[in-house]
Amino acid sequence: MRSLPAPSRSGWKLCGALLLGLAGWAAPTRAAASAELFDNPVIARGRGFEIRRAELDDQLTALKGTLATQGQIIPREEEPALRARLLDRLILTRILLQRATEEDKARARELADKFIADTKKKAPSEESYRRQLLATGLKPEVFEARALEQAIVEKVVERELQSRLTVTDPDMRAFYETGDDLHTRELAETVRKLEQAGNQDTVFYRDGTNRLAFLRRSNLNRLMRPEQITADLILFYTLDPATRLPLREEALKAKFARATNTLARLRAGEDFEKVAREVSEDPDVARTGGRYLVTAATPMAPELKEALLKLPPHQISDPIITPLGYYIARVRERQPAVKLPLEEVQDDIRDLLRAQMVEKLLPDYAAQWRKEYEVLIEDPSYQPGPTGSAPAPGN
Numbered sequence: 001m002r003s004l005p006a007p008s009r010s011g012w013k014l015c016g017a018l019l020l021g022l023a024g025w026a027a028p029t030r031a032a033a034s035a036e037l038f039d040n041p042v043i044a045r046g047r048g049f050e051i052r053r054a055e056l057d058d059q060l061t062a063l064k065g066t067l068a069t070q071g072q073i074i075p076r077e078e079e080p081a082l083r084a085r086l087l088d089r090l091i092l093t094r095i096l097l098q099r100a101t102e103e104d105k106a107r108a109r110e111l112a113d114k115f116i117a118d119t120k121k122k123a124p125s126e127e128s129y130r131r132q133l134l135a136t137g138l139k140p141e142v143f144e145a146r147a148l149e150q151a152i153v154e155k156v157v158e159r160e161l162q163s164r165l166t167v168t169d170p171d172m173r174a175f176y177e178t179g180d181d182l183h184t185r186e187l188a189e190t191v192r193k194l195e196q197a198g199n200q201d202t203v204f205y206r207d208g209t210n211r212l213a214f215l216r217r218s219n220l221n222r223l224m225r226p227e228q229i230t231a232d233l234i235l236f237y238t239l240d241p242a243t244r245l246p247l248r249e250e251a252l253k254a255k256f257a258r259a260t261n262t263l264a265r266l267r268a269g270e271d272f273e274k275v276a277r278e279v280s281e282d283p284d285v286a287r288t289g290g291r292y293l294v295t296a297a298t299p300m301a302p303e304l305k306e307a308l309l310k311l312p313p314h315q316i317s318d319p320i321i322t323p324l325g326y327y328i329a330r331v332r333e334r335q336p337a338v339k340l341p342l343e344e345v346q347d348d349i350r351d352l353l354r355a356q357m358v359e360k361l362l363p364d365y366a367a368q369w370r371k372e373y374e375v376l377i378e379d380p381s382y383q384p385g386p387t388g389s390a391p392a393p394g395n
Helices: 010-017 053-069 076-098 102-122 124-133 140-160 169-178 182-196 205-220 251-268 273-278 302-310 342-372
Strands: 042-046 049-053 227-239 291-294 325-335
Touching: 042 053, 042 140, 049 053, 049 076, 053 182, 076 169, 102 124, 102 140, 124 140, 140 342, 169 205, 169 342, 182 205, 182 342, 227 273, 227 302, 227 342, 251 273, 251 291, 251 325, 302 325
Parallel strands: none
Antiparallel strands: 042 049, 227 291, 227 325
16 A cells, blocks of 8 residues: 655655566666567567566565565565566556656656656755665666656546545545554455354454554554654764775775764764764765764665664764774654644645555456456466556556
8 A cells, every 4th residue: 555654645645666676668778778688578468568577577676675675575485476577567657658648748747747856855965866766676767767657647547437436535534543544444345244143253253353553553653744753863883985896895894983083072972973974984975974864764784773773962972883884873862653633634634545546446447448358368378467557656
């Protein structure tokens, strides 16, 4: 499911799909460009498009890179099914891009430009924006092309499906007050039938009630502005910033000695920002003074995020070891999570509920479009699942 953002509506529907690397597959990629040099067969085709194996490989690689920055991996045994789903979504994306009108494209350009601008604002600098994308395996130009393509897909779906759907005020308020949506209502009906049949002692009933409580709680959490941490950071690289290769052992020892000496200066009472500007190897330190706003959703090394979430205010950490380098951190302030006012999120709630309606309708429409565009899967190992998946997954 797509997630409700706290501050801005301009990119909330785009964000999840792009960060997962699952959107905008039509852009030429490195692997696709080398098709003539390597074995790169067509694995699917349809009227007006064909998809080669390397394009799918690039999508899986990008997804793995993104998940790795979040400390997650894809189990090897799940890769075949995931590749089939990615191809299914890639096919649907190609079809929807062909169905786009000029008005769809113009509206998509506005949405994508706003989304990219908002994404850049969240980074301390243009260079930091590029580094964060490269860390997920995406070049900025590829990310931005995918943002536009995903926006086009979104506008086509909005015109062909969402515009016909209505979310009532009671449904919107139910989501805000209790966390109920299309999925919870369906599950609640299943649980009710189990109760009527006297099956409260079954594993199905227990799993159903637990799942129902989890979904409602998750939906209500979407309405929260997450805890925000204002933190001061000093970085000492343990990688070569240019090559991204680890430093030699002697250099690592020297960097750790610098970190411990810096820590001693800070604990002796020297001004953190002054010391950060003097010694930190963070390329943005001249502009930020080492100060950052962090939430649980901020992309950063898991080791650093975990330390910041646990560190008491005003306490200076020991050196935090991450794959990038040694960090010294201090939490200046914590702002607790708060529920956003209804007037700030009601439009997003309506969009999310409409997206769930589309998710329910889309398999039938996708099957029709696949027939219309004469889709053929050349490799049987990539046959799609029983349902057509939305091109912009958020669940």
